[in-house]
Amino acid sequence: MPVALEYLHMVYPERLPLHGLLYGRNSVDEYGNGSSVETQISTGHDLCTEFGIEVVDTFEDPGVSASRYGRKPRHDFEALLKAIREKRGSIVIAFEASRYYRDLEQYVRLRKACMENDVLLCYNRTVYDLSKKEDRKLTAQDAIAAEEEVDNIRERAIRTNLRLAEQGRPSGRIIFGYKRRYDPDTGELIGQVLHEEQAPIALRCWQDVDAGKSTLSVAKWLNSLGEVTRRQSGVPWTAETVHHMLVNPSYIGKRIHRGRVIGDAAWPALLDGHEGTALFSRVEKKLSDPARKTMKESRVRHLLSRIALCGECGDHGMMTARSRPHNKAATYLTCSAKFDTCMPEKWLDPFVQTALLAWLASPAARNAFLPEEDAHSKKVLQWRTQLAAVTKQLGEARELAGEIDEETNEFLLSPVALATLERKLTPTAAKLTKQIADATAGTSQGVTDLILAPDPWKAWFGDEESGTPELPLEQKRDVIRNCVTVRVYKTARRGVRAFDPERIKLSFFGTPGYVARAITPKEYAKQQQDAAVKELAAARGRRRGPAHA
Numbered sequence: 001m002p003v004a005l006e007y008l009h010m011v012y013p014e015r016l017p018l019h020g021l022l023y024g025r026n027s028v029d030e031y032g033n034g035s036s037v038e039t040q041i042s043t044g045h046d047l048c049t050e051f052g053i054e055v056v057d058t059f060e061d062p063g064v065s066a067s068r069y070g071r072k073p074r075h076d077f078e079a080l081l082k083a084i085r086e087k088r089g090s091i092v093i094a095f096e097a098s099r100y101y102r103d104l105e106q107y108v109r110l111r112k113a114c115m116e117n118d119v120l121l122c123y124n125r126t127v128y129d130l131s132k133k134e135d136r137k138l139t140a141q142d143a144i145a146a147e148e149e150v151d152n153i154r155e156r157a158i159r160t161n162l163r164l165a166e167q168g169r170p171s172g173r174i175i176f177g178y179k180r181r182y183d184p185d186t187g188e189l190i191g192q193v194l195h196e197e198q199a200p201i202a203l204r205c206w207q208d209v210d211a212g213k214s215t216l217s218v219a220k221w222l223n224s225l226g227e228v229t230r231r232q233s234g235v236p237w238t239a240e241t242v243h244h245m246l247v248n249p250s251y252i253g254k255r256i257h258r259g260r261v262i263g264d265a266a267w268p269a270l271l272d273g274h275e276g277t278a279l280f281s282r283v284e285k286k287l288s289d290p291a292r293k294t295m296k297e298s299r300v301r302h303l304l305s306r307i308a309l310c311g312e313c314g315d316h317g318m319m320t321a322r323s324r325p326h327n328k329a330a331t332y333l334t335c336s337a338k339f340d341t342c343m344p345e346k347w348l349d350p351f352v353q354t355a356l357l358a359w360l361a362s363p364a365a366r367n368a369f370l371p372e373e374d375a376h377s378k379k380v381l382q383w384r385t386q387l388a389a390v391t392k393q394l395g396e397a398r399e400l401a402g403e404i405d406e407e408t409n410e411f412l413l414s415p416v417a418l419a420t421l422e423r424k425l426t427p428t429a430a431k432l433t434k435q436i437a438d439a440t441a442g443t444s445q446g447v448t449d450l451i452l453a454p455d456p457w458k459a460w461f462g463d464e465e466s467g468t469p470e471l472p473l474e475q476k477r478d479v480i481r482n483c484v485t486v487r488v489y490k491t492a493r494r495g496v497r498a499f500d501p502e503r504i505k506l507s508f509f510g511t512p513g514y515v516a517r518a519i520t521p522k523e524y525a526k527q528q529q530d531a532a533v534k535e536l537a538a539a540r541g542r543r544r545g546p547a548h549a
Contacts, residue, residue, distance in 0.1 A: 001134050003127045005051050012120075020044075020053040021089035021119075023080050025061040025099045027070075037062045040095040047093065047125070056089045067102040067150040077106070084113040091120040091127070097142040099123070102150040107143035111136065165257035168266035174232055175250055177202030177270050192267040197228050199270055202245070206271065209246060209283050211446040212471075212478030215239040243287055252280045282444055289517060302331065303349050303473065306518070307480055310335035311487035311505060315515055316524035319488060321345060333488065343488050347499045352486055352506070353460070359508055360447075360456045360483070368510035369443040369451060380436060387432040390425050397421050446471075446479050485514045 003011045008018070024040035037060045048055050059076035066074065077100075083089060092114065094100050100123065101107040114121050114130045121128045121139065128135040164171045170192040174180055177198045181190040205218050219237040222229045231237065245251075253269030254261045271280045300306065302321040310317030317337035324330055334342040359365055400413035443451075453459040462470030471479075480486070485507040491500060507513030519527070 001132075002138060003129075005047065005122070005125050005127060008051060008127055015090055015120075016052075018053045018091045018120075019056045019089045020048050021056060021080060021083055021092045022048075022058040023060075023077070023092060023094045023099060024058070025064060025066060025074070025077070025094075027063060027065045040099065043095060044093050053091065053093075057083060059083075065102070065150075066098070066100070066106060067147070067154075068105070069150070069154060081109060081113050084110075084117055084119050087117050087119070089119065091122055093122045095123065097123050097139070098146040098149065101143055102146045104143055104147055107140070111139065162257065165255055165262055168255045168264055170265075170267060175248065176229075176231060176245060177251070178267065194268055194270060201225065201229055202251070202270060205242065206246060206251075206279050206283050207445060209286065210279055210444050211449075212444070212475030214474050215242040215246070215287070217474065218242050247284050247287055249280075252277050286444075300477065301473070302333075302345060303476060304333060304345070304352060304480070304486060307477060308333055308348065308352075308486040308488055309515075309518055310337060310341045311489040312341050313337040314519075316519040316521070317341075318518045319343075335488075341488055341490050343503065348486075348488065348504065351501060351504055352480070352484070355506055356480065356484055357450075357456045357460055360450045364508070364510075365451050365483070368508070369447060383432050383436050387429060387436065390429045390432065394422065394425055394429070444478070444482055446475050447482050450479060481517065482509065484508050487513075 009016060012018075022041055022044040024037040024044070026037050026040070041058055041060065044058075045055060047053070059080045061074045061076045064070060064072045064074050066077075080092070084092065092110075100110055110121070111130050113119070118131070121130055123142075128139050130136055130139065161171050170178075170180070170189070174192070177195055178192050179195045179198075180192055182188065183190055201222070205222070208218050208221075209215065216239040219239050219242045222237040222242070229237070231241070235241075249256060249261050250265060251270045253265045253267070253272070255263050255265040269276060271277065304319065305321035306318045308319040309315055310319060313335055314337075317335045319333040319341070320336045321331050322334045322342075324332065331345040332342045333345055333348055397413055397418055401411055401415065401418040403412045404410065405412055450456045450459055455463075458466065458468055460471055460476070462468050487505045487507070489503045489505065491503060505513070507515075
């Protein structure tokens with residue numbers, strides 16, 4: 001039977017003096033409460049002092065769940081098990097059973113370690129000898145209760161979060177740029193508002209990426225500002241965390257639950273109105289481009305590397321910058337697919353920049369990026385009307401599928417009919433939504449600034465007289481990618497080493513031949529596979545033809 005600490009010296013005199021291993025763990029519940037690890041360890045030291053137990057070591061897992069739903073590893077719990085196996089202590093002490101485990105699997109591991117090494121287990125000022133079946137039964141019951149308790153907490157948290165999500169109210173961590181307001185009397189959460197200092201800084205993050213800066217450069221800028229941009233977790237900004245922030249619909253006033261938008265949020269949007277939504281859409285589209293996963297934009301040191309394409313190979317053949325072994329100063333752009341085309345960077349860069357800036361200064365660029373509002377608005381209105389009709393039809397169908405005819409006792413719309421309708425209309429709704437988002441996203445700020453600039457050359461290369469700085473390389477690359485597709489072809493005659501502008505073909509935005517990006521290796525492989533399947537089908541058709549005839 002378990003023994004109170006007060007009688008430990010009487011029941012186990014042969015084990016004295018005892019050497020204690022203290023363990024503390026906490027995880028904040030949904031109400032923000034929880035006994036701190038410091039308090040647990042301090043209480044453990046007091047108990048050991050009171051009952052003559054020598055503390056050998058302490059183990060702490062702050063902010064870590066002990067349930068099967070936990071995502072963080074419990075490093076010190078594993079170290080505790082190792083200490084038990086090494087017999088560095090004779091009794092393990094914790095605040096309560098749920099500090100050790102909220103999962104039966106972890107209880108079994110701790111029980112086995114204590115049994116095999118003759119170590120006592122203590123919690124709630126009670127000592128258990130796990131070599132005895134009565135003590136094992138009681139600790140197992142406590143472990144089951146601890147596991148059941150965490151399941152109940154999780155179910156309450158799920159219901160609470162769903163209710164808050166349906167109401168558009170915030171829950172969980174505070175996102176950067178916002179702060180929470182609480183009732184001064186009850187401490188209850190009132191709502192979420194924009195942070196006076198952080199909100200303008202967060203807004204600039206979208207503006208910088210829209211202008212062509214990389215997420216890594218934005219992260220470095222945020223970290224350089226110091227305390228005002230410190231994240232709630234205290235972890236410095238990285239390119240990944242900036243990326244996660246910039247694609248979060250919460251900043252345009254949308255409420256997310258379990259990874260999807262379920263409605264409007266109750267807090268003000270940081271990116272407000274049509275312009276804010278358009279800015280968010282442009283940045284989200286840029287960051288979701290699959291081609292971004294194949295390169296580190298912030299590490300590129302060449303203007304057209306991995307932007308220019310090999311005209312011989314196709315749109316998957318990106319040109320990459322390479323230096324000749326015998327001449328490190330001379331850089332060539334070479335086809336990365338078959339290495340069959342190359343051109344010196346000193347020829348290609350000036351040609352492309354000259355043609356691009358001349359085009360940006362022409363009416364063609366304005367017409368391509370800033371179309372007539374009337375025609376543009378009519379097209380968007382047509383798509384919005386179609387989307388509203390599709391959404392209404394789906395909504396009415398779902399309502400009918402949930403109602404029963406009183407006369408026939410059957411659903412007004414069968415599940416099969418509903419599934420067929422959803423399978424047909426859901427892709428249509430997704431397509432219309434994407435068309436509207438693309439059409440209303442507008443033009444990136446970097447391109448707009450150059451089109452509206454009095455002199456695109458000075459805006460691009462800088463101007464000492466007016467104090468205009470030269471555009472950073474990453475912003476130049478972003479403008480090129482958005483405005484023109486560069487294709488390089490082989491020389492007409494072998495051995496010719498003079499510059500031939502006929503080898504370069506430029507396709508500007510809005511003209512045939514322009515592509516927003518190169519085809520990724522995965523997309524190219526899929527194209528090749530589809531082409532092979534079609535060719536095989538055609539070959540089979542040709543073989544069957546005469547026989548059927």
